[in-house]
Structures are given as C-alpha cells and as structure tokens.
Amino acid sequence: xxxxxxxxxxxxxxxxxxxxxxxxxxxxxxxxxxxxxxxxxxxxxxxxxxxxxxxxxxxxxxxxxxxxxxxxxxxxxxxxxxxxxxxxxxxxxxxxxxxxxxxxxxxxxxxxxxxxxxxxxxxxxxxxxxxxxxxxxxxxxxxxxxxxxxx
Ligand SMILES: [Zn+2]
Numbered sequence: 001x002x003x004x005x006x007x008x009x010x011x012x013x014x015x016x017x018x019x020x021x022x023x024x025x026x027x028x029x030x031x032x033x034x035x036x037x038x039x040x041x042x043x044x045x046x047x048x049x050x051x052x053x054x055x056x057x058x059x060x061x062x063x064x065x066x067x068x069x070x071x072x073x074x075x076x077x078x079x080x081x082x083x084x085x086x087x088x089x090x091x092x093x094x095x096x097x098x099x100x101x102x103x104x105x106x107x108x109x110x111x112x113x114x115x116x117x118x119x120x121x122x123x124x125x126x127x128x129x130x131x132x133x134x135x136x137x138x139x140x141x142x143x144x145x146x147x148x149x150x151x
Contacts, residue, residue: 039097
C-alpha cells in the first residue's frame with residue numbers, strides 16, 4: 001500500500017482509539033512514525049529510497065522481516081522500554097500498517113519466520129487503493145468536523 005494510504009488509515013485507527021481510550025495526543029506521533037517505519041525495507045517507498053536504509057534492505061527483503069508480527073512486537077517492546085505510551089503508539093501504528101498490507105496482492109509474511117503469506121486482492125497503487133484512500137480520508141474529515149462541532 002502507498003504511503004498516503006497508511007497515513008490516513010493510521011489516523012482513522014488513532015481517532016477510533018482516542019475516542020475510547022484517554023491516550024496522550026503526542027502518542028499519535030509514534031503511531032505515524034511506526035506506520036512509516038515499516039516500509040523502510042522497501043526500496044521504492046517514501047523513505048525507503050534513502051541510501052542509509054540500503055544495508056537494512058540487504059538483510060530484510062521487501063515485505064520481509066519488518067512486515068511480520070514478530071518484528072512488530074519486538075520493536076514495540078524496545079520502544080516501550082523507554083516509554084510505555086510511546087511503545088503503545090508504535091504498536092498501534094505497526095499493526096495498522098500490517099493490517100492494511102494484508103489486503104495487497106503481494107501479501108505479507110505476517111507469521112515470519114514461517115513462509116506463509118497473508119494476501120488480499122488489492123494491487124498497490126491501483127484504483128481500488130485510490131478508492132479506499134479517499135473513503136478513509138472522507139471518514140477522517142467527517143470525524144474531525146464532528147468532533148469540532150460537538151465541542
Ligand atoms: Zn508495507
């Protein structure tokens with residue numbers, strides 16, 4: 001999935017979460033950071049094209065280790081060892097990223113090191129993704145407008 005799809009979806013998850021749980025607002029920064037982070041193992045992703053991620057990409061492959069629950073839990077625990085809320089935000093962003101990628105045709109090895117891939121029917125960057133992106137974006141805008149009007 002594209003960078004922008006991950007951002008709007010993580011925002012939607014954040015809105016839903018912060019509606020039910022009293023999460024500090026700054027945690028949103030970690031949600032967005034982790035949702036962007038997961039794709040640094042992809043050469044042509046928004047931030048993955050930086051030269052300094054190249055060595056990492058030799059180790060992990062596209063949709064490899066980073067796109068797995070093992071990495072999600074481990075890295076979130078490391079972040080959480082510094083600050084629990086930060087680790088929580090990182091976990092939420094990470095899971096939302098993996099969830100969305102599960103719908104892609106290329107799929108994710110969610111249960112790495114097992115080879116089994118979770119796949120969907122959406123081609124990354126296709127019109128289906130565009131529709132999903134716009135729908136979630138509209139939901140987000142409606143939610144924010146709704147919150148502003150209610151207050
Ligand atoms: Zn991804």
